[in-house]
Amino acid sequence: MTLITERLRLRLPKASDVEDIHRIFCDESVMTYWSGPAHQDLAETARWLAPILDDPQGSQFDYFIDYEGQLIGKLGCWRVPEIGFILAKDYWGRGFAEEALRAFIAHMRLQTICDHLWADVDPRNVRSKALLEKCGFRWTGSEKNTLKTHIGWCDSDYYRLDL
Numbered sequence: 001m002t003l004i005t006e007r008l009r010l011r012l013p014k015a016s017d018v019e020d021i022h023r024i025f026c027d028e029s030v031m032t033y034w035s036g037p038a039h040q041d042l043a044e045t046a047r048w049l050a051p052i053l054d055d056p057q058g059s060q061f062d063y064f065i066d067y068e069g070q071l072i073g074k075l076g077c078w079r080v081p082e083i084g085f086i087l088a089k090d091y092w093g094r095g096f097a098e099e100a101l102r103a104f105i106a107h108m109r110l111q112t113i114c115d116h117l118w119a120d121v122d123p124r125n126v127r128s129k130a131l132l133e134k135c136g137f138r139w140t141g142s143e144k145n146t147l148k149t150h151i152g153w154c155d156s157d158y159y160r161l162d163l
Contacts, residue, residue, distance in 0.1 A: 003063065005103045008096065010063035010075065015053055017064055018046050020071035024088045033125040034086065037150035052078075061108070065100050067091070075100045081114040085128070092127070101135050109163045119159045120146070129157060137161040 003010035013021075022045035024030055031038040039045045052059045062076040065087070073087035073096070083104075087097050108117060119137065121128050133139075137159040146156040 001060075001107075003103045003107050005099050007067060008100055008103070009066040010100055010103060011066060012056070012059070013049065013052055013062070013064045013074075015049075017071055018042065018049055021045055021049060021064070021074070024071075024073065024086060027089055030086060030089050032151065033122045033128070033154075035147065035149055061111075063100075063104065065096065067096065072096060073100070075104055077108075077117070081117045083117045083119050085131075097131050098134060101131060105135060105161065105163075115163055117161045117163065120156045121159060122154045123157045129159070132159045132161075135161070 001012075019042065022039060022042050025034075025039040025045050025048070028038040039048070052062060059076075059078070061080055062078050063074065064071055065073040065075055072091045073085065075083075075085035075097070077083050085097060085101065091097075105117070108114070117137075118140075119128075119132055121132065123129075123142065129139075138161070140158045140160045142158070143156045145153045147154045
């Protein structure tokens with residue numbers, strides 16, 4: 001299923017997206033708070049994309065964000081009800097993430113698979129926390145040293161949105 005907004009198309013991923021998603025995943029500033037470091041080459045991105053393509057049922061709520069024919073990010077549940085998102089740096093601060101997230105929330109409210117969405121955000125990721133709060137998510141708690149990533153041990157702030 002494709003979700004359409006005023007400026008965006010949220011669509012399921014396809015194999016031909018590998019180069020476009022690699023342009024996002026190779027940017028260290030974009031990947032700072034991701035669960036892994038920036039991708040070093042196209043093969044790494046292809047390995048990351050393969051399980052998503054191999055399990056269309058499992059990734060049916062995991063969308064790629066298209067703006068004017070250009071892939072600019074990813075948003076959705078890689079495992080319902082946990083939500084995550086990433087956006088190419090050139091598109092930060094222009095309302096694209098909010099537009100995509102609001103469309104996704106509206107879509108998930110029509111589904112019968114869960115009654116809420118939740119996000120695990122590094123407390124230093126103020127932009128993501130602000131976006132979640134702007135779209136109605138509420139902080140539910142924090143935990144120390146929840147995940148060791150390429151930037152060291154990270155804490156978690158948890159956010160929830162009842163659907």
